[in-house]
Amino acid sequence: MTVHADTPAVERQLAQYRDVTYRALLGQLPTREPRRYLYDLISSQLSHVGKGLRPALCIATCRAFGGSIEQALPSATAIELLHNAFLVHDDIEDGSLYRRNRGTLYVEEGVPIALNVGDAMNAISISSLTENIPVLGADLAYRIFHEAQHLVLQSVEGQALELGWTRDNVFDLTEDDYLRLVLKKTCWYTSIHPCRIGALIGTAGTIDADRFNLFGFLLGAAFQIQDDVLNLVGDRNQYGKEILGDIWEGKRTLMLVHALRECSADEREKLGSVFSVSREQRTEQDVNWVFRLFEHYGSIDFARSTLRQVVHAALDEFDVAYRDAARSADRDFIRALIPFLGDREV
């Protein structure tokens, strides 16, 4: 990367906003029964925290536009809980075995109970948006509710595309299809809506939130492309998920789309047959062959090069989206997040 992040400073700020979010989150969980089959499992899920990128973007954007942590907190916790609910369901849908360095919930507790835990987390996250009413007033709270609804629908639409392409082994995909998928399955909920909602709160609803759509798309795309790369070449303990898991799960990544374009007809046919069977029927030999194909055609380097371009475009768009936010620690933090997400190892 030509632009390097001040990693320790970014990580400190991420941790601070993550911790305030998780304190609020854990504090709002019901303490009643049933604990063993529901609420204890939610607490346990939330005790293995991720980066906290989404609540940090929401809180920092709110503060960059003049708002406070307290104003952003109900929305930030709702977004982070929605994210965790998505993960529980995604892991079932993708057949993922590991996350945050431990077995996924459905592996530990079985699909039925894990699915239901995800439903409960979804419901609680929507409830926490009603806390916006006394904090922000009914009009702005209602507007944020609509933002959250758009966030959820875009995410399930993206998930539908990815699951459908995987199930039906769809191969006629271009980089544009990949970016459209990433916009839907990742960007709206990871970056676009956290920025939009933070700015709406910080400006008491006066900003045109659409100005964050392109910046949020580029930031989310950088995050997802680096995720695709780490899935292939990351450090298992830092990344926390199964290395080569995307190949095992038949994911349509930027590397796969690139390799499909570059490879020979024979290789394309072999890719088709490797991905036509279920995860259980795929062999380690096949998975390693796909990885070597990516290396052979420079697909990983292609993804890294695309990532660099996306990071630079995001830096340019940052200046547009945050043009009238006065210089502040929060504004600097958001800008520093851009190269950080492109460089991250975790």
Added chain:
Amino acid sequence: MTVHADTPAVERQLAQYRDVTYRALLGQLPTREPRRYLYDLISSQLSHVGKGLRPALCIATCRAFGGSIEQALPSATAIELLHNAFLVHDDIEDGSLYRRNRGTLYVEEGVPIALNVGDAMNAISISSLTENIPVLGADLAYRIFHEAQHLVLQSVEGQALELGWTRDNVFDLTEDDYLRLVLKKTCWYTSIHPCRIGALIGTAGTIDADRFNLFGFLLGAAFQIQDDVLNLVGDRNQYGKEILGDIWEGKRTLMLVHALRECSADEREKLGSVFSVSREQRTEQDVNWVFRLFEHYGSIDFARSTLRQVVHAALDEFDVAYRDAARSADRDFIRALIPFLGDREV
């Protein structure tokens, strides 16, 4: 039954409220992509309608207290869509093969896509509650939003209990445990909240909605006990689900709780081993043995006798809950629903 329902009249009214609900429901589905892996599947699910009990209770209660169909419709459609979302996830969780006389969605489309379709239906149902704001005003709309949140959380709590008891083969259960399960997994969303929400709308938020809790519990319990009975002795084509499916799935029904209390130590031990394995490992011989055990100990007659008592108690409680609703076709319809739900074959 000593009290018989005017079945054709009840069915006509159910069909009328169901049809207006489904017209609204289908009209509010997004028409955009992705269709094949998401929205077409939702439309298809909704084209095989059930009884429409929940929206009918909501609309009829609203009208019985002076409101209109139009005022109740956004809430009625939200409740019916939530119900359909629950069914899609429940069928995955329970491993159910048939519903409404066809294969369940996850059997047809696979678990990943079906799970995601359920998530989308949940999200759309919550969205449709925001339509209450222009119709009912922000205060009442937010109150109904809270009702819906309570409905969802109670339902997932009930689901957690049932799934946990099934997975861990919990056997030390009494009739009280069964009724507590039914209250949570069935009654809040099937009857208590539809009545509460309908009455809140009909009275512009002035009624104390708690007066419907006992009536709704009894009505929902009658519905669930008859469902347990139909699952054993119903007509496959009318019932639409697999006969003896509850035994295949290891459900804690009123008959099972009764038989566990009545049977010998040896039989209890055999019940334990039959239910200790997964559905796939259970044999038809074992399932039939459980059914004969229920017959031998009069467990089905016990359930029917309990059902009669619940229906009579519900009729008494109806007079309390609807005491100041003037005589009307809607009030009569709700009263007639009580024996109808206890007698139903579908």
